[in-house]
Amino acid sequence: GDSIWIRSYKGSEGDxxxxxxxxxxxxxxxxxxxxxxxxxxxxxxxxxxxTLQAIAQFxxxxxxxxxxxxxxxxxxxxxxxxxxFYGCSSLKAIDVASGNGExxxxxxxxxxxxxxxxxxxxxxxxxxxxxxxxxxIEDNAFSDGKVASVFIPEGVEELHxxxxxxxxxxxxxxxxxxxxxxxxxxxxxxxxxKAVRFMGDxxxxxxxxxxxxxxxxxxxxxxxxxxxxxxGSSELPYVWPLDDSPRAIRFAEESPAFYTISYLPNGGSxxxxxxxxxxGRVWKLPPCTLKPP
Numbered sequence: 305g306d307s308i309w310i311r312s313y314k315g316s317e318g319d320x321x322x323x324x325x326x327x328x329x330x331x332x333x334x335x336x337x338x339x340x341x342x343x344x345x346x347x348x349x350x351x352x353x354x355t356l357q358a359i360a361q362f363x364x365x366x367x368x369x370x371x372x373x374x375x376x377x378x379x380x381x382x383x384x385x386x387x388x389f390y391g392c393s394s395l396k397a398i399d400v401a402s403g404n405g406e407x408x409x410x411x412x413x414x415x416x417x418x419x420x421x422x423x424x425x426x427x428x429x430x431x432x433x434x435x436x437x438x439x440x441i442e443d444n445a446f447s448d449g450k451v452a453s454v455f456i457p458e459g460v461e462e463l464h465x466x467x468x469x470x471x472x473x474x475x476x477x478x479x480x481x482x483x484x485x486x487x488x489x490x491x492x493x494x495x496x497x498k499a500v501r502f503m504g505d506x507x508x509x510x511x512x513x514x515x516x517x518x519x520x521x522x523x524x525x526x527x528x529x530x531x532x533x534x535x536g537s538s539e540l541p542y543v544w545p546l547d548d549s550p551r552a553i554r555f556a557e558e559s560p561a562f563y564t565i566s567y568l569p570n571g572g573s574x575x576x577x578x579x580x581x582x583x584g585r586v587w588k589l590p591p592c593t594l595k596p597p
Contacts, residue, residue, distance in 0.1 A: 307332040312339045318346050318369075324353035333358040338366040345369070352376050361387035368393045371428070375414075377403035385414055385424040386444035393450070395426040410435040425451060430473070434460065443487070446471050458482050465510070468494050476501070483507050491517050499524060506531025 308331045313320055322331060331353050338345045348369045358381040364370060370392050375382075382388055389395060397412040407423075408415050411433050414424040420439045425432045427449040434441065434455060440462045446454065448470040458480045465487040468474055472495045479486075481504025488510030491497055497517050501524040514521060 305329075309333040309335055310337070311335050313337045313347065314339055316346070318348040319351075320347050320349065321351040322353050322356075324355040330355040332356065333360060334363040335360045336362055337364060352379075354378050357381065359383065359388050362390060363388045364390075364392055364395075366391045367395075370395050372397040372399065375400045375404065375407060375409075377401040377405075379404060380406045382407065382414075382423075385442075386447055389424065389427060390448070392427050394428045396428045398424065398426055425449060425454075440464065441467050443467070444469060446474075456480055456483075461485070463487060463490055465489060466492060468492075468497075470494070472496055475499070478503065479507070480504065486510060486513060488512055489515060491515075493517070497521055502526065502529065505529045 306329065308326045308329045310322060310331060310333070320337070322334070324331060332355060334352075334356065337347060337350070345366055346369060347367055348371060350364075350367075350370065350373060352374065354376050356376055356379055359375075359379060361383045363383075364373070365387075368391055371394050373389075373395065375398065389398075398409055398414045399412075400407045400409040400414065404417070406417050408417050408419060410419070412426060412429055413422065413432065413435075415422055415435065415438070419435065419437045422434055422438045422441045422445055424442075425446050430450050431453045432446070432451050432455070434457060436457050436459065438457070438460055441456070441460060441464060443465040444467065445464075446468050447466050450473050451468075451471050452473040452475065454474070454477060456477075456479065459482055460480055461482055462485045463479075463483065466489045467487070468477070469489055469492040472493070474494050475496050476499045477491075477497070478501040481502075483502075483504065484507050486507050486509040489512045490510070491500070491514055492512055493516045495516070495518065498520065499522050503526060506525070506529070
């Protein structure tokens with residue numbers, strides 16, 4: 305061929321410098337660094353060449369001691385950023401050269417060049433602030449990382465598939481009022497999650513939103529927001545999302561109103577006795593189908 309693709313690094317040095325040319329051919333792509341048979345991989349830093357154009361998925365897979373990486377201006381394709389840096393548990397900063405035409409970095413994270421798409425938070429970064437101007441948080445942007453605290457600004461409109469999947473350190477998330485859509489499995493296996501706080505109306509959401517999260521997880525919604533009510537009732541607060549009962553909802557503002565509901569147990573028969581729940585207090589239901597009052 306007319307270029308070099310890097311498939312693995314079998315040296316013992318902790319600091320790796322990939323040359324721009326090997327045997328007079330330009331290095332254009334990295335497919336992987338860690339050999340498949342490696343039981344330990346000691347690479348702590350990697351210098352990428354200015355001839356590099358593509359970073360493939362799993363390019364840095366298992367580089368668990370890599371602390372930071374600089375993406376050259378020449379790179380125009382990163383194949384699934386989450387997978388490209390999968391297993392980089394010490395990675396705390398991604399820095400993109402200013403002349404890059406496809407990507408940029410901010411707050412140590414990887415974004416599209418126009419700053420509207422948030423692609424990846426480094427897996428080792430514990431506190432993340434999504435920059436202003438972001439509209440979309442891409443698939444798996446925080447998945448399997450060490451993120452414990454995240455700020456999502458007003459202006460973000462969509463969170464795509466599995467954004468916080470496997471984020472086991474995350475305990476509390478606030479979703480701004482501008483978010484209108486949540487993809488599938490956004491919080492899947494976020495095993496320490498205690499609270500999700502919605503500042504606006506109920507967004508459209510995909511399946512398995514809260515799958516494998518703690519049963520004690522509470523969804524907080526603001527008083528006066530819409531979309532949380534059961535069809536057929538103008539007042540009844542609903543256990544949300546529909547496919548992940550039981551859950552708890554708490555209105556962020558106190559209200560003197562109480563709601564009387566009856567419910568039909570899933571897989572059971574007969575309507576259970578009606579119960580009253582305060583709108584300003586935490587309340588839970590077993591897996592059930594709610595009936596209008």
